[in-house]
Amino acid sequence: xxxxxxxxxxxxxxxxxxxxxxxxxxxxxxxxxxxxxxxxxxxxxxxxxxxxxxxxxxxxxxxxxxxxxxxxxxxxxxxxxxxxxxxxxxxxxxxxxxxxxxxxxxxxxxxxxxxxxxxxxxxxxxxxxxxxxxxxxxxxxxxxxxxxxxxxxxxxxxxxxxxxxxxxxxxxxxxxxxxxxxxxxxxxxxxxxxxxxxxxxxxxxxxxxxxxxxxxxxxxxxxxxxxxxxxxxxxxxxxxxxxxxxxxxxxxxxxxxxxxxxxxxxxxxxxxxxxxxxxxxxxxxxxxxxxxxxxxxxxxxxxxxxxxxxxxxxxxxxxxxxxxxxxxxxxxxxxxxxxxxxxxxxxxxxxxxxxxxxxxxxxxxxxxxxxxxxxxxxxxxxxxxxxxxxxxxxxxxxxxxxxxxxxxxxxxxxxxxxxxxxxxxxxxxxxxxxxxxxxxxxxxxxxxxxxxxxxxxxxxxxxx
Amino acid sequence: xxxxxxxxxxxxxxxxxxxxxxxxxxxxxxxxxxxxxxxxxxxxxxxxxxxxxxxxxxxxxxxxxxxxxxxxxxxxxxxxxxxxxxxxxxxxxxxxxxxxxxxxxxxxxxxxxxxxxxxxxxxxxxxxxxxxxxxxxxxxxxxxxxxxxxxxxxxxxxxxxxxxxxxxxxxxxxxxxxxxxxxxxxxxxxxxxxxxxxxxxxxxxxxxxxxxxxxxxxxxxxxxxxxxxxxxxxxxxxxxxxxxxxxxxxxxxxxxxxxxxxxxxxxxxxxxxxxxxxxxxxxxxxxxxxxxxxxxxxxxxxxxxxxxxxxxxxxxxxxxxxxxxxxxxxxxxxx
Numbered sequence: 001x002x003x004x005x006x007x008x009x010x011x012x013x014x015x016x017x018x019x020x021x022x023x024x025x026x027x028x029x030x031x032x033x034x035x036x037x038x039x040x041x042x043x044x045x046x047x048x049x050x051x052x053x054x055x056x057x058x059x060x061x062x063x064x065x066x067x068x069x070x071x072x073x074x075x076x077x078x079x080x081x082x083x084x085x086x087x088x089x090x091x092x093x094x095x096x097x098x099x100x101x102x103x104x105x106x107x108x109x110x111x112x113x114x115x116x117x118x119x120x121x122x123x124x125x126x127x128x129x130x131x132x133x134x135x136x137x138x139x140x141x142x143x144x145x146x147x148x149x150x151x152x153x154x155x156x157x158x159x160x161x162x163x164x165x166x167x168x169x170x171x172x173x174x175x176x177x178x179x180x181x182x183x184x185x186x187x188x189x190x191x192x193x194x195x196x197x198x199x200x201x202x203x204x205x206x207x208x209x210x211x212x213x214x215x216x217x218x219x220x221x222x223x224x225x226x227x228x229x230x231x232x233x234x235x236x237x238x239x240x241x242x243x244x245x246x247x248x249x250x251x252x253x254x255x256x257x258x259x260x261x262x263x264x265x266x267x268x269x270x271x272x273x274x275x276x277x278x279x280x281x282x283x284x285x286x287x288x289x290x291x292x293x294x295x296x297x298x299x300x301x302x303x304x305x306x307x308x309x310x311x312x313x314x315x316x317x318x319x320x321x322x323x324x325x326x327x328x329x330x331x332x333x334x335x336x337x338x339x340x341x342x343x344x345x346x347x348x349x350x351x352x353x354x355x356x357x358x359x360x361x362x363x364x365x366x367x368x369x370x371x372x373x374x375x376x377x378x379x380x381x382x383x384x385x386x387x388x389x390x391x392x393x394x395x396x397x398x399x400x401x402x403x404x405x406x407x408x409x410x411x412x413x414x415x416x417x418x419x420x421x422x423x424x425x426x427x428x429x430x431x432x433x434x435x436x437x438x439x440x441x442x443x444x445x446x447x448x449x450x451x452x453x454x455x456x457x458x459x460x461x462x463x464x
Numbered sequence: 465x466x467x468x469x470x471x472x473x474x475x476x477x478x479x480x481x482x483x484x485x486x487x488x489x490x491x492x493x494x495x496x497x498x499x500x501x502x503x504x505x506x507x508x509x510x511x512x513x514x515x516x517x518x519x520x521x522x523x524x525x526x527x528x529x530x531x532x533x534x535x536x537x538x539x540x541x542x543x544x545x546x547x548x549x550x551x552x553x554x555x556x557x558x559x560x561x562x563x564x565x566x567x568x569x570x571x572x573x574x575x576x577x578x579x580x581x582x583x584x585x586x587x588x589x590x591x592x593x594x595x596x597x598x599x600x601x602x603x604x605x606x607x608x609x610x611x612x613x614x615x616x617x618x619x620x621x622x623x624x625x626x627x628x629x630x631x632x633x634x635x636x637x638x639x640x641x642x643x644x645x646x647x648x649x650x651x652x653x654x655x656x657x658x659x660x661x662x663x664x665x666x667x668x669x670x671x672x673x674x675x676x677x678x679x680x681x682x683x684x685x686x687x688x689x690x691x692x693x694x695x696x697x698x699x700x701x702x703x704x705x706x707x708x709x710x711x712x713x714x715x716x717x718x719x720x721x722x723x724x725x726x727x728x729x730x731x732x733x734x735x736x737x738x739x740x741x742x743x744x745x746x747x748x749x750x751x752x753x754x755x756x757x758x759x760x761x762x763x764x765x766x767x768x769x770x771x772x773x774x775x776x777x778x779x780x781x782x783x784x785x786x787x788x789x790x791x792x793x794x795x796x797x798x799x
Binding site for chain 1: 528532543544545557558562570760765769796
């Protein structure tokens with residue numbers, strides 16, 4: 001594999017892996033904050049026990065999210081030095097702000113939250129988890145501000161072959177950001193809600209504290225339904241925006257080479273044949289693509305052949321068509337997962353009345369099987385977004401091939417080495433994390449730890 | 465002071481914070497399993513850094529982000545150039561972070577031994593490699609006219625840099641031992657006090673040699689400032705040992721920490737106004753001017769930093785206040 005290919009593989013692998021942990025961190029922080037708020041508001045100990053149970057799983061997840069995030073902060077410099085030089089003037093700013101405004105917030109307050117149950121007042125403790133939730137969501141905002149610039153560069157000027165910042169405000173009102181950020185953040189909330197729903201169902205099914213876990217089941221099922229629908233609606237807005245902002249990505253996601261007729265059908269599924277520029281065995285819904293793209297029964301979309309010819313005129317000779325099959329399939333996998341999650345949320349929510357879900361074994365089993373869905377959806381969404389942007393790393397400004405570190409400084413061997421090492425340690429971490437998830441899930445929710453009081457010497461003692 | 469200088473200073477401050485705070489975390493990580501003879505004793509040490517190590521580490525992340533935002537050419541040259549060293553450091557940091565959180569979550573002895581070593585090695589590697597990196601930054605590395613590093617990992621592992629790495633390890637070990645003497649009770653504190661003086665003396669000797677070695681480097685404009693600051697750092701590190709012999713533990717910890725801070729300042733002062741020194745041609749060095757973002761970006765970032773840094777400092781200090789008590793075997797232990 002070429003040095004460029006290795007660099008791309010490394011970025012893809014480490015980033016997708018990182019993003020297995022991030023959405024739970026973002027979403028579960030909010031759900032924990034809600035549970036603890038209910039504890040503080042009602043004084044009902046059940047909510048405290050629940051907060052501690054979900055808190056354990058949160059911390060197991062959080063640890064891997066944080067450490068894999070350290071690599072993210074530095075890997076633009078590692079493998080993408082030329083990218084960093086080209087765009088650092090703009091791209092570095094949101095990254096630095098993310099660290100300063102978000103990472104400090106979440107990591108300081110998670111310390112207070114984790115260690116402070118007996119050290120600070122109830123209200124301060126509650127404040128801590130809300131600060132963590134704020135920090136993780138803010139962190140999402142700033143990193144997506146950076147990513148949005150790669151999708152849709154705004155607020156820059158080209159000086160001596162480099163992009164320099166012209167308007168920070170433009171970065172913040174980037175139209176791409178305001179579809180991408182809500183979509184991603186709400187998807188993170190959905191991920192955590194599904195996580196909570198699946199594990200609550202598992203506990204109820206195994207008769208572990210069903211009286212307790214029905215509370216988190218209820219919270220989660222409503223959350224899945226609401227956030228699932230919201231993700232879809234925002235995603236629809238995002239697709240509409242894509243038609244004008246990155247028409248090539250849209251065409252690839254739909255596998256349309258020729259311009260569509262005025263009433264464009266939407267291909268539900270089919271076999272993409274990149275050689276003949278056709279979709280075999282396509283199942284299509286008439287007019288739906290026009291509706292998705294323009295919110296109108298008619299409207300033609302440009303095909304990749306037309307767009308390629310335009311791009312050659314604008315940017316010079318080259319191939320501007322992204323890998324079509326991964327973009328097309330990833331898009332559909334994401335949508336399928338989203339639909340399934342909404343249906344699961346709907347079913348669970350309907351069965352909340354009279355607590356019918358408690359005895360419905362089939363429903364509970366189905367809910368357990370929703371667990372992998374948000375992970376698959378998140379990964380697919382990012383694959384579509386990032387693969388569909390190729391051959392650009394910054395859309396229309398810098399090709400991915402020009403962004404990689406010079407081979408003289410970072411030879412392919414070095415990337416191989418690091419790829420092998422990171423893959424090994426990431427695999428080990430995944431095994432450890434899954435082991436602990438399972439262990440703490442099976443332990444169930446135990447009553448709060450033995451109370452602690454101050455001893456005569458002024459130190460805290462566990463009362464046993 | 466123009467904004468380029470301000471950002472150089474600000475990044476220096478971030479590294480001071482990082483080395484001061486994570487310095488004792490790394491020290492504790494390297495030493496705790498040797499000071500703690502029972503599992504409970506080891507956990508005392510880990511819980512002493514438990515509530516705060518995560519935020520301490522963000523000083524490094526922020527320093528990385530600040531370099532990217534203010535001096536993108538520095539970010540690109542440094543991290544692509546020091547590639548394998550950085551990869552090793554990241555592996556260490558990854559192993560260490562997860563080890564802290566996972567170690568005590570399962571009581572199988574094999575599990576705990578595994579994470580103990582992950583934590584110890586994962587603390588040793590960044591301590592060593594930061595020493596190596598800083599020395600190479602001061603000494604200069606092969607950088608061509610295109611701002612690209614042309615050496616390899618072995619270029620970085622020269623005797624001077626390795627000495628600096630080992631010095632950093634010993635300085636952090638001592639820092640961790642001072643911290644445990646101050647923050648824990650019982651056997652851990654007792655044993656930390658036993659080892660802290662030899663470690664403190666070791667730190668003095670290592671830093672003394674490092675400073676003398678640095679003074680012999682040609683091309684270094686050993687102006688008065690870095691030399692004097694380095695000397696002051698040495699004196700503070702020595703004073704910490706003296707304070708320890710008088711059983712002024714808190715004084716000892718902060719004196720040693722101040723020594724680390726001044727050592728960092730001295731290295732930054734030695735580089736100034738360069739950020740990456742080219743050993744091939746002085747003209748090819750990266751400076752705070754040719755490596756910087758444009759003045760608009762620097763202005764925006766200055767406003768952000770001057771607003772956020774005081775807030776961050778305030779709540780971080782508050783956390784240390786909340787967890788000011790010493791940790792003993794009967795304390796509430798999360799780790």
